[in-house]
Amino acid sequence: MSAKRSAPELPEPLAPIVDAHTHLDACGATDAASTVAIVDRAASVGVGRVVTVADDLDAARWAVRAAHWDDRVFAAVALHPTRANALDDEAKAELERLADDPRVVAVGETGLDYYWPGKLDGCADVETQIEGFRWHIDLAKRVRKPLMIHNREADHDLLTVLLDEGPPERVIFHCFSSDTNMALSCVAEGYILSFSGTVSFKNAHELREAAKVVPDDQILVETDAPYLTPHPFRGAPNEPYCLPYTVRALAEVREEDPLELAEITTANARRVYRI
Structure with a gap:
């Protein structure tokens, strides 16, 4: 169904904005030229910086390369919780090396995903996810960089x-x-707390209520x-250029x-990511 729908039109510009979490490789970027094209499209509507995020080791390597291709792109590296069963000694060593990159x-x-175990072939079980999450927490502390969490149906255990x-x-x-x-x-x-397009969904009542209680900072x-x-x-x-739609929806809720x-979210992104 999604393949049959055409891409959204460019929104009215809203600047400045930072896309705090995207996957440029999954958006179709493969090399420097295609990466720049996506980021140029985003910049045309005010999205001046993006953080492209990894969910496996190949994506982590690619994200770091992309962040060196364009100074508007920054990277985050880890193994997605559903792939925590691939976090062997070799993967840990490479993630440590990548995490040290200045970009x-x-x-x-990283985090916990309790939705997919038992549904997705090869998905890491809960115990393996928790072990991988603990390792990523330690890595974030060692490199002194933010921990970016994926949480699906695991509120209590994540906080614990x-x-x-x-x-x-x-x-x-x-x-x-x-x-x-x-x-x-x-x-x-x-x-x-980072909010995505889901906050604009009319059936996301609980999420929209939650968005109201988050302080500006x-x-x-x-x-x-x-x-x-x-x-x-x-x-x-x-694509990152769609972010103004989400910002306007979130602003309406709040x-x-x-x-x-x-301006508030951009200042926060600059502070949190130190960009």
């Missing part, structure tokens, strides 16, 4: 592991999708492209001015 601004995406291990200075819940209680728990711990915006294209383009391919929210 890498976060360790992620973070408390048990002791979180790094900066923790980002990418594509926050939980309820108000979880949002308040994260806010109390000083964690940063603990909020980011992202596309998670090519996934989660904002309303009314749900099901169409997503009863804020879109330009002010763009």
Whole structure:
């Protein structure tokens, strides 16, 4: 179905904005030229910087290369929790090397995903995910970079592991999708919550309520492209240039001015990622 829908039209520009989490390789970028083309398209509507995120080792290598191709691109490296069973000694050594690269601004995406075990062939089981999550927490602390979290149906255990291990200075819940209680728990711990196009979905009532309780200094915006294209383009391919649609939807939920929210989230991204 998504392949049949055409890409969304360019939104009205809204600047400045930082896309705090995207996957440029999954958006079709393969080399420097195609990467620059996607980022140029984003910049034309005010999305001046992007963080491209890895979910496996090949993607981690690619993300670091992309961040060196264009100074508007930054990288995050980790193994996705569903791939934690690939976190052997060789993978750990390479992730440690990649995480030290100056163009890498976060360790992620890591965390826990309780939706896919038992549904997806080869998916890491819960125990393996928790072990991998603990290792990534330690890596983030050693390289002194933010921890970027993927959380799917694992609220309680995620917070428990973070408390048990002791979180790094900066923790980002990418594509926050939980309820108000979880949002308040994260806010109390000083964690940063990043909102994607899901906040524009009309059936995401609990998420929209949660978005209202996040303080201005603990909020980011992202596309998670090519996934989660904002309303009314749900099901169409997503790209960083679509971020203004999400910012305007989030601003409406929070009863804020879109330009002010763009400026707030950009200042937060610069502070959290140190870019």
